[in-house]
Amino acid sequence: DTEVTQTPKHLVMGMTNKKSLKCEQHMGHRAMYWYKQKAKKPPELMFVYSYEKLSINESVPSRFSPECPNSSLLNLHLHALQPEDSALYLCASSQDLGSADTQYFGPGTRLTVL
Amino acid sequence: AQSVTQPDIHITVSEGASLELRCNYSYGATPYLFWYVQSPGQGLQLLLKYFSGDTLVQGIKGFEAEFKRSQSSFNLRKPSVHWSDAAEYFCAVGALRFGNEKLTFGTGTRLTIIP
Numbered sequence: 001d002t003e004v005t006q007t008p009k010h011l012v013m014g015m016t017n018k019k020s021l022k023c024e025q026h027m028g029h030r031a032m033y034w035y036k037q038k039a040k041k042p043p044e045l046m047f048v049y050s051y052e053k054l055s056i057n058e059s060v061p062s063r064f065s066p067e068c069p070n071s072s073l074l075n076l077h078l079h080a081l082q083p084e085d086s087a088l089y090l091c092a093s094s095q096d097l098g099s100a101d102t103q104y105f106g107p108g109t110r111l112t113v114l
Numbered sequence: 115a116q117s118v119t120q121p122d123i124h125i126t127v128s129e130g131a132s133l134e135l136r137c138n139y140s141y142g143a144t145p146y147l148f149w150y151v152q153s154p155g156q157g158l159q160l161l162l163k164y165f166s167g168d169t170l171v172q173g174i175k176g177f178e179a180e181f182k183r184s185q186s187s188f189n190l191r192k193p194s195v196h197w198s199d200a201a202e203y204f205c206a207v208g209a210l211r212f213g214n215e216k217l218t219f220g221t222g223t224r225l226t227i228i229p
Contacts, residue, residue, distance in 0.1 A: 041221070043158070106157050108156065
């Protein structure tokens with residue numbers, strides 16, 4: 001099973017709202033990732049967790065707050081977002097952190113900020 | 115730092131025709147190379163990957179890619195495309211950075227299939 005699930009599929013929120021995106025994998029992977037993808041662009045790395053600890057933060061604004069409650073679950077908390085934050089948010093996981101480890105992607109959450 | 119170039123933004127191919135998508139990479143050491151496919155509004159699905167060994171790599175859905183170190187290329191091929199192959203294709207290179215992994219993606223090639 002190489003499945004990464006993400007909820008919700010779609011999310012519409014106002015600039016004053018607080019919402020969360022959820023990502024789950026049951027492959028025993030110890031590295032999990034958040035990417036942001038704008039239309040017609042490649043995914044951009046936001047955060048990387050390794051063994052439930054934040055390993056990489058690609059200078060993401062603090063209105064995005066990641067959380068890794070356990071090895072299977074990754075959340076992205078959203079607060080005071082801007083319309084330019086509207087995008088497809090992708091979660092991925094890999095066995096470990098290493099160039100040879102394949103990243104498996106979820107279907108994404110389509111976020112619209114009004 | 116590593117980089118990936120996909121020179122073709124958009125390619126149109128007739129159903130049943132052969133396909134080649136180009137990918138060139140820049141990296142100082144042995145690269146780890148990936149091809150992913152993304153259908154509209156969906157996540158990325160891994161087609162194939164190259165780490166070492168045989169330079170011709172077989173993937174899912176009848177795709178293959180050939181690693182050519184002398185040309186810094188990792189082109190994706192399929193002998194006969196199907197309408198369901200219409201999607202966005204991303205080439206990516208993996209490399210260590212400060213002991214962690216970071217995938218660098220190309221800008222993607224959009225594939226259109228005509229009947």
